[in-house]
Amino acid sequence: MRHLVTSYLEDHDIRAVSATRRDEVAALLTRANPDLVVLDLRLGQDDGLDLLREIRASSDVPIIIATGHRRDEIDRVVGLELGADDYITKPFGLRELLARIRAVLRRREAGRVAAQREIEKGRCRFGSWQLDRRNRRLTNAQGEPVALSKGEYTLLVAFLDAPQRPLSREHLLQATRIHEDVFDRSIDVQVLRLRRKLETDPSAPSVIRTERGVGYVFTLPVEPL
Template sequence: MLADIGHIVVVDDDPTLRQMVIKYLEEHNIPTRAASNRSELNHYLDGSQPSLIILDLRLGQDDGLDLLREIRSHSDVPVIITTGHRPDEIDRIVGLELGADDYIIKPFSLRELLARVRAVLRRQEMGRAARARDPERGGYRFSGWKLERRSRKLTDPDEAPVPLSKGEYALLLAFLEAPQRPLTREHLLQATRIHEDIFDRSIDVQVLRLRRKLETDPSAPRVIQTERGVGYVFAVPVDPF
C-alpha cells in the first residue's frame, strides 16, 4: 500500500487522452492534475512539488525532451515519458539517459500505465526509507578488491583507490548484495534510483562505465557478465565484512 503521494501531473496536448488518463488514475485514488504545455507544467512546478510527472514527448510547439532537461536541472521528481510507436528507440533512450524513470509507448493500456505509476512511486518510497536508515557500515571484498560502505571507497587489488560516481557506487552495491545471481535491468534500475542525484538511469550505460573500472578487458568481462534475456550477473564470489 502506497503512502500519501500528493498529486501527479499528466502533460499531454491531446485533451481526450489527457482526460481519460486523469479520470482513470483518480478512480484509483491517485490525485492528478492536467497540463498541455511548458507554461502549464511550470505552474505546477512553481507550487507544491508533484509526486510524479507523466510527460508526453510530442507536445506541439514544446519538445518533451527539452522539458525533461529543464525538470532534471532543478528537480529529481520521478518522470514517466510517453512516446508514439517509432521504428527506432532513440527518443526513449535519450529520455532515459536524461533522467526519465520509465517509459510507455502509445497506444497504451490504462491498466499498464497505472502499474508503472505505482512501481515508480514505490521506488520513490524505498528511496526515502533508505535515506532514513542508519549510516552504512562494513563492506565487501571480491577478487582482491575492497568496497567500504561508510566511506564509499573502492580499492583495487594493489590497494589503489578507484573513484566511483554515485551511480557507479549504487550499481556496484546492488551487485555486491546479490553476487552470482542474475539481476534484471528493472531490479538494477530500482537499486540505483533510490540514491540521490543520479540522472543517468540507462542501466546498460552504467554497467559499461563500471566494467571499465573493474575489468581487465571490458570487451570480455569476467566480473560483470551479461545474462542473455535477463540482465547481468556479478560472476565472482563476494565476502562481506
C-alpha cells in the same frame, strides 16, 4: 484525453493535475510538488524533450514520457537518456498507464528505503579496502580515496551485501537496478571496470572471481566497522 486520464487516476485514488502548455508546467511543479510527472513529448506545439531537460535540471521527480508510434523511437531513447524513468506509447490503455505509474512510484520508494539502509550500514572493511557508505567513499590500504562510477559503486555494494557467495548475472542486474532493456553482458563490463580498481592484476582476478555457469563470487570477507 487529458481529462480522461485525470479522471481515471482520480477514480483510482491518485490526485492528478494537468497542464496544456509548457509555460504552465513550472508553476505546477512548484505549487503541486508532484510525486510523478507524465509528460507528453508532443505537448501542444512545444518540444517535450526540451521540457524534459528543464525539469531534470531542477528536479529528480520521476517522469514517464508518452510518445507516438515507432517513428518516435529516437525520442523515446533520447528521453530515457535525459533521465526519464519509463515510457508509454500512444495510443495506450489507461490500466497500463496506471500500472506503470504505480511501478515507478514503487521503485522510487524502494530506492529511498535502500538508500536509508545503506546510510545506516555505515563503514565496512574487506581486505585492505574500506568503504564508507554514508558518503560513498572507497579508500585503499594507504587511506587514499578511489573514485567509483555510479555503476561500479552499486555493483560493489551488491557484492559486499553477499560476500563469498556465487551471484548470478540476473541477481546482479536486479541488485544494481540496471534498466531492464540492458543485456546482462553489461554486468560483465561493470565487473571488468571494478576489477581494474580492486585487483592487483585484473587479468588474473582474485577478489572478484568468475564462477563458470553461474556468475561471480566476491571472495573477501566483509567486516563491519
